[in-house]
Amino acid sequence: MELSGIRTGDTLPERTFAPDEVQLFLYNAAIWNPHRIHYDLPYTTGEEGHPAIVIDGPLQGDFLTQLVLEWLGDLGTLTAFTYRNLRASYVGDSLTATGRVTDIDTATGEVALELALVNGEGEVVTPGSARVSVKASLP
């Protein structure tokens, strides 16, 4: 199957994210999230038992949407997105967003994608999926 140059099995250009304390501060300020596990190291390790500052789950979801939208460009729009925070990620982790085209419906212009955020140990920390609606290409 092919639609506007997109083929089943295509892989999306990978992008690696390595959030640090400054990025987490900015992110949690932007979404107005005061949970201390995202900025207070003694509290995070001492009270909540994490090894380091915790990377927000929805931020990881955002990284997956960036992978999709940068690949898609002006070709179409996002119509569905799912993600699941399978295991925790911490400041110091390097997270690589990967994606693959799993299905193309040429009748509706819908393209299905399988997504994953993978840590440095090769473990999938946040799997996801997306559907995009691709505009009909001009003849």
Added chain:
Amino acid sequence: MALLTREHRSVIGRTLPPVTAEVTRREICKYAAATGQRLQRFIDGDEAPPMFLFGLFTPILPRERLGQDGLPPDSGLVPELPLKRVMAGGSEQSWFRGIYPGDVLVSQHTLLDLFEKEGTRGPLIFVVVENRVETEAGEPVMTERSTWIAR
């Protein structure tokens, strides 16, 4: 074994009061910088990245109403459950429209379902919450189903 009582299940379908928020270009720009967006329309704040919506409706409370962990008090949508260890399950979102500066959006949360299953390491309770986001005129923007698992 039934952990969920008739009383627990009687609150399925209840909703929280709708929350309204206005989207501003400056807030989009902050979110875009914080998340490392590289598409110019997001960096310039002409459109919001989809996950921007996650922070648009978070409650703004005085410091004294936040807990020792920093978190605001529970919204009261989900009843007190007999299992206490709660894990985030997943988020399933359907998108109908982009988000732009000047949009006034309304979010409403509904407790969609509450059910239990026997897991390999004991009982699990599944909590399903819907977040429906619309424009003030009632045009759908996004619908999200989130699942939490208590064990």
